[in-house]
Amino acid sequence: MKQFIIASTLAGALAIAAPAAAQDEDDLSEGLGLLGEGAQMILEGLMEEMRPMLEEARPYFEEEVLPFLNRMGELMDDVTSYELPERLPNGDIIIRRSPDAPPFDPEVGAHGDVEL
Numbered sequence: 507m508k509q510f511i512i513a514s515t516l517a518g519a520l521a522i523a524a525p526a527a528a529q530d531e532d533d534l535s536e537g538l539g540l541l542g543e544g545a546q547m548i549l550e551g552l553m554e555e556m557r558p559m560l561e562e563a564r565p566y567f568e569e570e571v572l573p574f575l576n577r578m579g580e581l582m583d584d585v586t587s588y589e590l591p592e593r594l595p596n597g598d599i600i601i602r603r604s605p606d607a608p609p610f611d612p613e614v615g616a617h618g619d620v621e622l
Contacts, residue, residue: 583610 582588587607592600603610 583612 582601584607587604587610589602589604592602594600
């Protein structure tokens with residue numbers, strides 16, 4: 507009889523706890539959804555404020571930055587194989603290959619047309 511009472515009590519407690527747990531999950535899901543919507547609204551607001559500046563900078567990136575990055579991609583096989591750039595006293599910038607990098611293979615470059 508004692509076991510029946512304990513089993514009944516546990517079953518009742520689980521029956522009461524299950525809807526509460528489901529409600530907690532629903533509340534959590536709703537809270538996360540609202541948090542995501544708020545974050546999206548903040549990012550959209552920032553993009554609207556930054557749009558004029560981005561449009562103004564666009565020609566510079568298209569004419570200067572992208573060609574530079576494309577050329578760097580043609581010359582470098584893997585960025586992780588190089589050390590951080592170093593500026594010399596005369597203003598030259600050197601990007602040295604790391605001593606522990608694998609041997610350089612010009613054919614591995616992004617376009618294979620490496621000219622050194």
